[in-house]
Amino acid sequence: MFQYALRRVLISIPTVFGVILIVFLMVRLAPGDPAMRLAGEFAPPETIERIRERFGLNRPMHEQFGIFVVNLAQGDLGRSTRTNRPVMQDLRQFFPNTIELALGAITVSLLIGIPAGIVAAMRQNTWADLVIMMGSLIGVSMPVFWFGLLAILYFSVQLGWFPVAGRGTFSHLVLPAVTLGVSSMAIVARMTRSSMLEVLSQDYIRTARAKGLMDKSVVLKHAFRNALVPVVTIIGLQFGQLMAGAVLTERVFTWPGIGRLLVDSIDARDYPVVQGAVLLIAVSFIVINIVVDVVYAVIDPRIRYD
Amino acid sequence: MFHRSIRTALALVMALTLTWSLAQTITIAQGTDAVSLDPHDVTDSPSATVVSHMYETLFDLTPEGDIVPYLATGADLSSDGLTWTVTLREDVVFHDGTPMTAEVVKGSMDRFLDPDNAFTFRFLLSRVTSIDVVDDYTLTFTLSDQFAPFLAHLTHNTTAIVLPAAVEEFGEAFNENPVGTGPFSFVSWDRGSRIDLERFDGYWGEQPGISDLVFLAVPENTTRMALVESGEADVAVRVPPQDIARLNANPNITVENVSSLRTIYIYFNHTMEPFTDRRVRQAVNYAVNKDEIAEFIFGGAVRPSDAAIAPGIFGYTSVGPYEYDPERARALLAEAGFPDGFSTTLYSPSGRYLQDIQTTEAIQSQLAEVGINAEIETLEWSSYLDFTNRPPADNTVPMAMLGWGTVTGDADYGLYALFHTDQHVPAGSNRSFYSNALVDQLLDDARSTADDSLREQLYADVLQLLHTDAAWLFLHSETQLVAVRDGIEGLVIHPTERVLALTASKN
Numbered sequence: 071m072f073q074y075a076l077r078r079v080l081i082s083i084p085t086v087f088g089v090i091l092i093v094f095l096m097v098r099l100a101p102g103d104p105a106m107r108l109a110g111e112f113a114p115p116e117t118i119e120r121i122r123e124r125f126g127l128n129r130p131m132h133e134q135f136g137i138f139v140v141n142l143a144q145g146d147l148g149r150s151t152r153t154n155r156p157v158m159q160d161l162r163q164f165f166p167n168t169i170e171l172a173l174g175a176i177t178v179s180l181l182i183g184i185p186a187g188i189v190a191a192m193r194q195n196t197w198a199d200l201v202i203m204m205g206s207l208i209g210v211s212m213p214v215f216w217f218g219l220l221a222i223l224y225f226s227v228q229l230g231w232f233p234v235a236g237r238g239t240f241s242h243l244v245l246p247a248v249t250l251g252v253s254s255m256a257i258v259a260r261m262t263r264s265s266m267l268e269v270l271s272q273d274y275i276r277t278a279r280a281k282g283l284m285d286k287s288v289v290l291k292h293a294f295r296n297a298l299v300p301v302v303t304i305i306g307l308q309f310g311q312l313m314a315g316a317v318l319t320e321r322v323f324t325w326p327g328i329g330r331l332l333v334d335s336i337d338a339r340d341y342p343v344v345q346g347a348v349l350l351i352a353v354s355f356i357v358i359n360i361v362v363d364v365v366y367a368v369i370d371p372r373i374r375y376d
Numbered sequence: 377m378f379h380r381s382i383r384t385a386l387a388l389v390m391a392l393t394l395t396w397s398l399a400q401t402i403t404i405a406q407g408t409d410a411v412s413l414d415p416h417d418v419t420d421s422p423s424a425t426v427v428s429h430m431y432e433t434l435f436d437l438t439p440e441g442d443i444v445p446y447l448a449t450g451a452d453l454s455s456d457g458l459t460w461t462v463t464l465r466e467d468v469v470f471h472d473g474t475p476m477t478a479e480v481v482k483g484s485m486d487r488f489l490d491p492d493n494a495f496t497f498r499f500l501l502s503r504v505t506s507i508d509v510v511d512d513y514t515l516t517f518t519l520s521d522q523f524a525p526f527l528a529h530l531t532h533n534t535t536a537i538v539l540p541a542a543v544e545e546f547g548e549a550f551n552e553n554p555v556g557t558g559p560f561s562f563v564s565w566d567r568g569s570r571i572d573l574e575r576f577d578g579y580w581g582e583q584p585g586i587s588d589l590v591f592l593a594v595p596e597n598t599t600r601m602a603l604v605e606s607g608e609a610d611v612a613v614r615v616p617p618q619d620i621a622r623l624n625a626n627p628n629i630t631v632e633n634v635s636s637l638r639t640i641y642i643y644f645n646h647t648m649e650p651f652t653d654r655r656v657r658q659a660v661n662y663a664v665n666k667d668e669i670a671e672f673i674f675g676g677a678v679r680p681s682d683a684a685i686a687p688g689i690f691g692y693t694s695v696g697p698y699e700y701d702p703e704r705a706r707a708l709l710a711e712a713g714f715p716d717g718f719s720t721t722l723y724s725p726s727g728r729y730l731q732d733i734q735t736t737e738a739i740q741s742q743l744a745e746v747g748i749n750a751e752i753e754t755l756e757w758s759s760y761l762d763f764t765n766r767p768p769a770d771n772t773v774p775m776a777m778l779g780w781g782t783v784t785g786d787a788d789y790g791l792y793a794l795f796h797t798d799q800h801v802p803a804g805s806n807r808s809f810y811s812n813a814l815v816d817q818l819l820d821d822a823r824s825t826a827d828d829s830l831r832e833q834l835y836a837d838v839l840q841l842l843h844t845d846a847a848w849l850f851l852h853s854e855t856q857l858v859a860v861r862d863g864i865e866g867l868v869i870h871p872t873e874r875v876l877a878l879t880a881s882k883n
Contacts, residue, residue, distance in 0.1 A: 106765065107758040109419070109496050115802050120494035152411055153567075154548060163567060219598050227605045234602045235594055236569060324594045326568040334408075334568070339758045 074367070078360045089352040090142070090345075094135055097341045104151050104339035125151050127341075138345070147349075148342035152335070157346040160331060165350060167237060168327035171319065172312040174247030176305065179255035184301070186255075187262025192289060194267060202259060209256030214315075218249040218322035235324035246323040250316055254308040261304045265297040272296075299370050306362030310355045400882045401588040402864065404875055405600045405609040409568050409593030414551035415536035416488045416495045424533045425874040426571055426591050430471075431536035431556035434462060434481070435527050437785045439870050441688050443527050447476065447537055447557065457522040457826060464513040467580045470539045471554075471561040478515040482507045483540030485517075497534040500784070522824040524831060528690070528786035533874070559584045559878055569593060585866065585881025604629060604859045610882065611867065613875055615857035617675040617731065623859050632858045633677055634869040638781035639686050639790070640678075640729055642722070642739070642849040643808035645775070647768045650718055657846035659708035661698035663746040668700070669738050670852055673731050678852040683839045684791065686853035688871050691787025691822070691835030695843040698850065705746045717747020723764065723776035726754045730854060736777055739849075750775070765801045768809055778807065779854070783872045787835040792819050795842065810847050 105121040122128040126137065141148060147157035183206075190202040225245060226234040232245050269275065270293055278292045279285075317329030324330075328347055335343035410423040415431040418424050436446035445451075447468055452461045468476040485507050488495060503519045503526075510516060519526065529535065542555040554562040559581065560573035573589040592609060594600040597616045603609035605626060615623060615631050623629050644651035644660070651657055666680040679686070682694040709717060724736035736752055743750050755763060764776050782790030793799050797816050799806035815838055822834035842848075858869050863883040868876040 100759075103758060103762050106761050114499055114804070116491075117494050117496055117498065120491070124494065154412075154551065155567075160567070219596075222599060222602045227602050230606060234606050234608050235599050236592065322596050322599055324569065324592070324596065324599060326566070330568060330595075337757070 075360065075364050078363060082356045082360065085356060086349075086353060089349060090139070091135075093345050093348045093352075094138060097336075097339070097344045098131060098134075100339075104341060107339045108151055121151075125149075127151075147346040150335070150340050150343045152338045152340045152343070157342045160343060161328070161346055161350055164326055164328045164331045167325060168313055168316050168320070168329060170237075170243070171246055171250060171316055171325055171327055172309060174243045175251035175254065175312050175316075175319075176309055178247050178251035179258050179308070180305070183255040183258030184262050187259040187301075188266055188289065188294065190259065190263040191266035191270065199263075203263070206256035206259045209252045209259075212252060214249060214253070214318045215322060217252060218245070218319060221245050221249055222322070237325055246319050246325050249322070250312055250319040254312060257304060257308060258301065261301050262297065265300045266293060269293045269297045299366065302365055302369060303362060306358055306365070310358045313354060314351055399588075400586040401590060402586050402611065402867075402877050402880055402882055403590040403592060403603075403609045404877065405592045405594045405603050405612040407593075407595055407597075407600065407614045410565075410571060410591070412551040413554045413562070413565065413571075415538060415554075415556070416493070416497075416534055417551060418534055419496050421873045422591075422593070424872075425876070426573075427536065427554070427556075428533050428558070428874050428876060429560040429573055429589060429878065430554045430558040430562060431533070431538065432558050433531055433533060433536045434464075435530045437528070437531040437872065439868060441690060441785050441871075443531055443785075446531075447481075448530075451527060453826060457824075458519050460517045460519070460526060461510070462515055462517065464515075465580060466513050468557050469578050469580070470542075470557055471576055471578075472539070472542070473578070474539055474541065476537065476557055477512050478509040479512075480539060481537055482509050482515055484537045485535075487538065487540060487543060488535060495534065497532060500529040500532055500535060522826070524823055524826050525784060525786040525788040528784040528789070532784055533872075560589050563588075582879055584877070584879060586877070589877055601859060604861060607861065610861045610864050611875060611877075612859045613856070614730070615859050617673075617677050617857070620675055620677065620857065628862050630860050630862065632856075632860055632869055634856045634858070635679060635686065635688060635871060636781065636854045636856050636873055637686050637689055637783060637785065637790075637871045638779050638854045638873065639681060639684065640732075640735075640777065640779045640851045640854060641681070641684075642736075642775055642777045642851060643810075644846075644848065645768075645771060645773055646809045646811065646847075647771070648774050650712065650714060650720075651774060653712045654845060655708045655712040656714065657849075658698070659705040659712070659746065660743065660748065660849050661846050662701045662708065663705035663748065664698075664739050664742050664849060664851075665700040666697060666851060669735055673734050673738060674852075677855050677857055678730075679855065680852050681850040684795075684842045684848065684850065685782055685787055685839070689782045689785055689787055689790060690828075691791075691832055691839075693832075693836040693839055695836075695839045698846070702746050709746065709748075714747070717749065719749040719751070720774045721753050722750040723753050723755065723760065723773050725757060725760055725777060728757055728760075729777070729779050732777060735851070764807045767800075767802060771809075773807075775849070776807070777851075781873060785872070787831075787838075788819070788823055791835065791838055791842075792823065795819070795838075795847065808847065810845075812841060812845060815841050 105118045105127055108121055109118045149156055186202045190199045193199050222234055225231045232241050236242055275293055278288045316327055320327040320329040332347040406422045408422050410426045411420055412423055413427055415427045418427055432447050434448040436444050438444055447465055449463045449465055503523050504517050505520050506518045508516045539555045543550050546553045559576055559579045561576040563572040563574050565571045571591040575584050575587050600612045601619050604612040620631050623631050644657050670678045670680050680697055682697045685692050722736055724733055726733040740750050740752055764773050793805040795810050795815055796819050797811040800809050801807050818834045818838045822831045856869055866880040870876055
């Protein structure tokens with residue numbers, strides 16, 4: 071197990087390097103001059119030239135890449151060309167907020183998605199199943215943007231239950247977490263349902279029932295545990311999706327997360343911040359994948375990695 | 377005994393009421409977070425708005441367009457027109473208690489003018505060759521050549537007085553640690569979310585009617601409006617035109633409509649066929665129905681342009697709009713050799729200015745009616761700037777929408793940079809390559825005379841020439857739509873696109 075985890079970590083190192091190179095090239099190949107963006111639409115050319123010098127943007131690209139990699143190795147991602155803050159400081163401030171939001175969303179999706187999936191499986195082909203599956207179809211297809219704005223207008227403006235936007239108290243987290251969690255909630259519900267259905271038709275479930283065990287006990291102890299394996303995979307992947315996909319939710323709810331930082335920085339052609347943020351998101355994705363693979367093996371001892 | 381307890385109770389109630397009325401917060405929701413709180417380095421309205429509550433300039437531009445003393449008490453121009461002697465208020469202290477003296481002001485100005493700092497708006501004062509301290513509260517500015525709008529430029533928020541000792545102390549972090557002279561002092565800045573300010577008790581002028589001022593950064597329009605609707609914010613800027621009616625229907629909210637000094641236009645590339653022909657440029661102006669755009673795209677919240685600069689700017693004169701006249705447009709096109717029209721490309725930003733792409737799409741369909749087939753090209757903003765900033769040989773942009781805010785309130789700022797031949801891009805800001813020797817001469821003259829009535833006449837002549845030449849497709853000047861909750865008094869929505877709560881109060 072440890073060896074397996076270690077190997078996964080080692081394999082991911084080239085991936086990280088690939089990400090570094092792609093990110094570096096991508097921001098620079100996109101048209102638009104960060105110095106001009108920074109100086110404003112009507113700045114005199116000598117000002118623009120000075121800004122290029124200040125951020126080393128006038129150096130050849132391979133030199134810029136060299137500096138970037140050397141600094142990165144020392145844990146220095148440079149300074150934002152827009153705000154002049156160290157990129158590390160920005161990431162340290164915004165990333166935990168995104169994790170908080172993603173955790174909130176995954177909690178919502180599990181708390182509702184798993185019970186809904188179980189109920190749908192046990193009451194297969196009844197109206198309850200139909201309602202839950204319809205609901206999850208709507209949940210998956212609903213645009214986050216639209217759902218978030220509607221939630222604000224109804225729950226915050228009309229009813230006044232939750233704050234409109236911002237981050238701070240627990241009640242600030244509710245609407246964004248639900249908004250972000252809705253689509254994974256739907257996916258989790260569907261996955262739980264189909265996985266449960268498969269397990270419930272297995273021989274050992276019939277045996278358990280034949281032993282005269284209570285229905286509840288069969289479902290929760292015998293079936294659910296075994297149905298959990300595919301669900302865990304989905305949860306892991308969803309968590310990565312949630313972090314990357316939080317951009318829209320963060321915008322709607324003015325949530326100070328990494329997605330908003332990224333969008334603002336792309337808009338300003340703020341190379342150092344874009345590089346830092348994309349790198350961080352990519353690395354978290356890789357880490358989550360490793361964790362999911364390991365958890366997989368823990369839940370289901372039959373899974374062997376050689 | 378009885379009386380004493382009543383007295384105590386009354387005193388307590390009064391004290392509570394007093395504290396309650398003093399501890400009032402106004403919350404202003406802006407579209408984006410401030411970028412920098414270093415006034416010299418500010419290039420955007422949200423930053424300028426926040427900074428203006430903490431830092432002050434030597435002179436101030438009133439919303440009515442007058443230049444009045446602010447941290448200065450007055451200014452005298454020498455007979456050769458090259459030296460300004462500025463006297464300062466003697467009762468001004470910075471938020472850390474340091475008094476403001478001529479030495480401090482010189483230090484602040486020297487920093488602003490240091491070419492190594494590369495401040496974008498340095499050019500406002502680039503004619504200053506030396507600043508000399510005369511006594512504690514007097515200093516002189518010597519200019520390289522006569523420059524009439526000098527005091528107007530000293531009203532620009534980027535020329536605000538900073539404390540050189542604080543610049544020294546905080547170094548790179550100065551922009552996050554403001555120390556100014558304004559009525560509010562800095563408390564905290566939660567990047568990307570909010571900025572908190574509090575009343576500065578040592579302020580030299582009228583004390584604010586509130587104790588705290590909060591700026592929220594809320595990019596999503598609907599969310600920003602929802603904040604005002606729910607009462608979590610008192611003020612929200614940039615109301616989308618389609619929300620005006622809904623917000624006004626709310627008994628607690630009023631949408632203020634204040635004109636801005638920003639003009640929106642579509643420029644022609646004067647070096648590119650067929651826009652080298654004045655008749656073609658005039659035809660385009662006649663072909664576009666500006667009133668219809670103002671009414672249907674902006675809900676009446678813009679003012680169709682009748683000159684290249686907006687009213688409220690010194691030097692503005694109405695030279696009349698090009699009335700919508702498609703017949704005349706077709707006739708002019710035929711006269712210019714394009715009886716069947718022509719094809720061109722219209723560059724448009726998307727989301728930079730209020731309803732920008734909607735406006736260019738409307739223009740596209742109106743131009744089609746007179747036979748001009750304009751293909752719309754939208755670019756992300758930094759690419760847009762890049763494409764429109766190239767010298768004529770590399771420039772592929774025939775027509776493009778831009779906006780220009782004459783933030784000093786003086787026509788020189790609005791006209792010189794955009795129409796003088798010396799200012800062709802990339803050296804200056806004249807992206808249209810407009811060139812007219814007479815206009816150049818008039819702009820130079822107006823800059824070097826201190827006679828206000830003469831200057832007004834010169835600018836009137838310039839505006840008339842620009843109109844006759846159809847230098848741009850003139851569109852409109854923007855208005856600022858700001859949603860304000862009832863009970864907020866004294867809020868100033870400044871034409872320079874800043875919302876100022878300097879003397880505001882809340883009931």
